[in-house]
Amino acid sequence: MHTISPWAATVHADLENSAVIWEKEFQNYTFQVFNTGDSIWIVVTWPDKGKMAFRPAFGMNSCFEITNLFDDGQLLVINLQTRLGQYEVQISFPDDNAPLLHYTASFKTNQPLMIPFWPRDIIPLTQNGSVENTNGKIYMNQIGSRSGILFGSMTKPKTGSFFYFQNLGSMSDYCEATETSLAETVGGAWPEIGFKLPVLENKPLPSDRAYIISDAYVLFSADAVENEIQQTTQFLDNLAAVYRFLPHPEVQYHKWPEITENCLQDIFTNKGCWTQTKGIPYLNAYLCDYDTPAEIMVQLAILIPLNELKNWTCAETDPVYNDLLSGLDAFYDPKLKTLNRWLPQLKDDLDKSEEQKKEMVMDSWYLHHPLMNLARLALAGEKKAEELVLQSIEYAIKVAHHFNYQWPVFYKMDTLEVIKEETAPGKGGEKDVPGSYAHLMLLMYRLTNEKRYFNEAEKSVKKLIGKGFDIFYQANITAFSAGALLELYKITNKQEYLDLSYACLAGLFKNMQIWDCQYGYGKNYRNYFSIFPLNEAPYTAAYEEMEVYAALSEYLIQAESVEILPSLKILIPEFLKYAVSRLPYYYPTMLPEEMLSEDVKTGEIVKDLWIPLEDLYTGWEKSGQVGQEVYGAGLGFGVMTRQYHKVKDEDFLLFADYPLVNYKKSKNTVQFTVLGSAEFDCNFKILFNENSSKIKIDVLHNKKRIMPTAKSKILLEYKITGDSIVQIAW
Template sequence: MTRAALALREAERLLENGRHLGTAKHGPMRVEARLRGSDFWFLISTNGRCEEIGGLGWRVPLLSDEATIERLNDDCLLSFQASSSLGSHLITLGSDSEGETFFTLTVTFTPKSALHIPFFPRDLIVLGPKGKSDRPKGRIDARQRRLNTGLCYATLDDPDLGKVLYVQDLTALNGYFNATGTKPENAVGGEWPEIGYLAPTHPQDATKTLPAGRKVVLSHAHLLLRRYSKNEESAAARQFLEMLGAVYKRLQKPVAPYRDWVGRAERTLGDLSTSPNARTQHRGHIYFHPYTASENPDSMVQLSLLSAIHDWGKWTGQNQPLEREIVSGLRGFYDRKLKTLRRYLPDVAADKDADAVDSWYLYHPMAMLAHLAHEGDEEARDLFFDSVEYGIKAAHHFAYRWPIQYKIDSFEIITAVAADDRGQTDVGGMYAWVMLQAFQLSGEQRFLDEARAAIEAAEGMRFDLNYQANLTAWGAAACIKLWRVCGEDRYLDQSYVYLASFFHNCQLWESEIGYARYYSNFLAATCLQDAPYMAIYECFDSFAAFEHYLDLGGPDLVPAAKKLVSEYCRFALSRAWYYYPDALPAEALAQDDIRNGHIDPALNFPLEDLYPDGQPAGQVGQEIYGSGAAMVFATRAFHKIEGAPFIVHCDHFLRAASTDQANAVTFALDGPAGMRAKLTLLPLPGVQKRKREVTLNGPNGPIRPLKKRESKELQVQFSLPAQGAFTLRWNQ
């Protein structure tokens, strides 16, 4: 008998003879507390009794069938104290006045003596109506992937409860994980009809104990139910985003401190220019390694750096010598016979297959070329259009469903699918973005048709759409651009499918496991759908894609989508700092068996990998190809204002900045309503430091500066609404 079948049998017995402990109402929902054996339950149903119409059973294991239960009088919907010879449980079920079907269950436990717990049962089970309690109908649409958000998104048909989103706030459980030496990998989701959280344990290791007398949180979970009849892909994705957005504001969040990306960008450029570990020479041209003194130069690395350096030069108003160095060598990757950019140079080392290419590697360099072409670079424009036809040929050959890796000269598939039996499922989104750039640069309808075909070919993948986080983000941007160009709402709706898959692959919790206590992983995306780590390239490239998404979406986005994307970008600006080895203690860095090259903390190149389970950082290597991160963050978050004696930093994207008035700038923020942004003024290099009067006015009048700045180097800081029009004034 399966674990799920055993759970259903136990639930049936609970419905038949569980001991009643209390009842409460919350909007249309009825909640009953019951006890059977060593398990405490909340039965949740719509109006009627759970045993009659079915519902959800939310379990709290008390670890002992001799516990005494006391109902507490407090502000919660239902609250109980359970005491036994093992210790004391405090069980509270809270509700939310803003949502009639929103519940939060918090369980804390204080053991009387050191306690080893070999097993916990999963906590949430779906119960069918009378006569069919063991046969509820529905499905799990999305469950936790590895160490990403501890969520389960499900559809309940019988009982007819609609959509259910369960989120375990894993941040609150760090004390349990550290005490027991566990990690919450794939902890939420289960097998239908068990859809909740299964606490990790070490059943064979009796030394993994909860310490005596110390209160530990065993569960802090949110449950949201919504009646929603539509189940089309885009409707289900939008509902997921809206429900996740509702849960998001109730999650524990870390602070997101200001980071000096301008200084980091300057140091990065210096290291790129001078470090022999970064550069190599081929046929009279300078090329950059992917990792420190390791791996063969490839086209994606050169173009990623070139795009970021170009943006930096535009931001500073100064030509960057490195830009011309890279441009001069790009044609070395061009295959005149195939008429496309290859991944490697013709004289690549013998240990590499010169013809092998990952599917996304064909298109990402094209996207960077298109960006440069839009900026007026004619060489980039020519190389883009010299290559784009082969990209279309590949798309047609694979019918817009790309494998993991193939031979660029023959399209022979080297690796068709990953371990989960899927290819690079979101490459179509990256391809669509490239085609839209070609359409914009040329005006040719066929490129627009290609973009539409690629997005339509990905329909139906639902939560299996994500392969690599940044590709999914560019797919969302492509959808929103298609919507603006074509005026068809289905593309706006399809952008939510990409976003839902992206945020399904994020970590809405802050880990303190192992070395993770030295950095932040909150709202980070796992680089691949099955990867154990977060990566810097996917982090900042998604940030760049989402800048386009928010700009193109504007006020027409559903609030939850705007909130989640804006918050991803806000936290990325702060969290990404920890990828740099000088931001971490030496003990947190990988020492041996580094896959590519070596780690040099003196170089301003980021590590590829950080781990939510606290493994040593940088096991994959120190990225040179990700060194554009500092420049991308600096050029999007820091703003030089004409005539101002300072630089403006904002953790949300500034829109419509204007300096029509003397000693003033007006700007808009189009972030999520009801949330806050942070504006920081930094002294402009070379400008004499002196006290200046600075005022900020918003939609509701003057906004006072924060009394406490994050550091003395910061001139002024403001907390302001993330949405509205503002005027900043200063005296000279």
């Protein structure tokens, strides 16, 4: 039996002693509304009679009086008043084919009001209505300012699962007016779970207008969740089912070709980006940080997008590219026979302020990351990269065997002594590293065609079985793991690998913010659908977001020939679309001065440089607290090469914020397939330069001619659906 608060202890009796004021049967579920005095409840009864109560409105120390009830069969509107103010509750069922409940509540106070307490809005019930004798499992809930999701099952009585999504963006006005935050508002402990409105202790809620205080979507299922694969798969399906009905903010188009030029100029010419050792230039990790030795990951983090940009433009190699490439040799340690994290000749300059800033200490994911990028460069034809990765790969395999494919957080490179075994007590090490190691091994398999690398990949991913949501340690590493597992599935046709790739993707979407924080500093930029780099990171991070964006774009392209979950054809393209819209706001040039931190952990911030901040906060915290990361400066190149498509022998560009595949050109015609779901649109543009000759262009969308939604001398804009074929003729 659970210990419960006074606000839960009386729910059973309150419901027993109250009359039903509204009832609806839908999808074999029964929905009843009760007024119990200080609470309005929606009691949901499953087909097998399990029950759960949802509280859209709380009257605080006053009782509700219903002033009007309107029901047109599609929408129920209940107007209420208490001694403190007026409420409006709306209830609807937006999906005709699924038991999806949507309720909202607004409150207008009679006078400025402090609110020192608010109860959570979900209480599970037994068939006779009692609270304390229920049991349940919570598979995930909101952490920090991620999506307001609560996903769980009622196990006593054995009822089924529920997926709760509080659309937190709707409460932005409330938080702006009261200087509160929506972080950590969806959670709780069984049986008192759900959303808890931020309480007010310093600044009152104004009486100027009605404020939304709840905007919840709840999807119900009678199916039991038996294992971690069902958890993660159902999570993705449920999220997509709810996402269909969420209000989505407008997507902003940014001129990425111009951003790319600005970034190139600032990387190449600003002295704060560079340091020299023995006459060789190396990129700093952070702007104006000259004290920390050069890192191998930083050099390759820029080399990879520069290589992509070089291939996209078909231009000659820039001298800086060659400088970075020639500097890689200095990171090779002939004793260990692998690349070192830090420039070995500057090892005495490490300040030892953090574990990884000590000589020979390696962060497990970090060993593989540079090797993956070297392998990618090698596959692109760079012989220097091929030499280095072949010289270093045996060390990575030795480490994998030593730790039996289950890596700690930190270890000594020379002795393999474990420095830090777990991320937190009882949580294990870096659980997604088996996936990144498999990704590295598959890159090596492609490079050499040696079967032993493929065998290594298969052995490693076995360690991901049973982890479910817990696979996620670092967002970009988990994204690479998802891609590796998809590749293994395509080679072997083993369903286990595809299911594990879904588990990786579920971990990513669990760590996203699928709401637009428009209060505090968050109102200065769109932050919808952003992803956090670590499970409990308080900010989103430029480089990790860029790599997740690139990895998920590749995942969708590689999955074109696979029958993946339909939910992923919604979620992945929508994430990519909003990433293209959001990512420019990492550049401080795009942000107001007042939201940039005065205190910087590493280096300096120069606002007018097109070098991204490492950290973006929403709400009331300032951004750039970590620093301006040079290694994230390839952000724009990655978008440029993925979303813009050149047309051979023509002076116009194509842009789409969904991935395009099957691109074909013949004479004056281009045809391609747009990935994604036919339920959602992407933005498609044809861009001309100022000197383009005037030509007439026709666009066929699924064989039907469509007209632009906007046009100018240099731009034609269209809305096209995913999962479609587009033909352009001129």
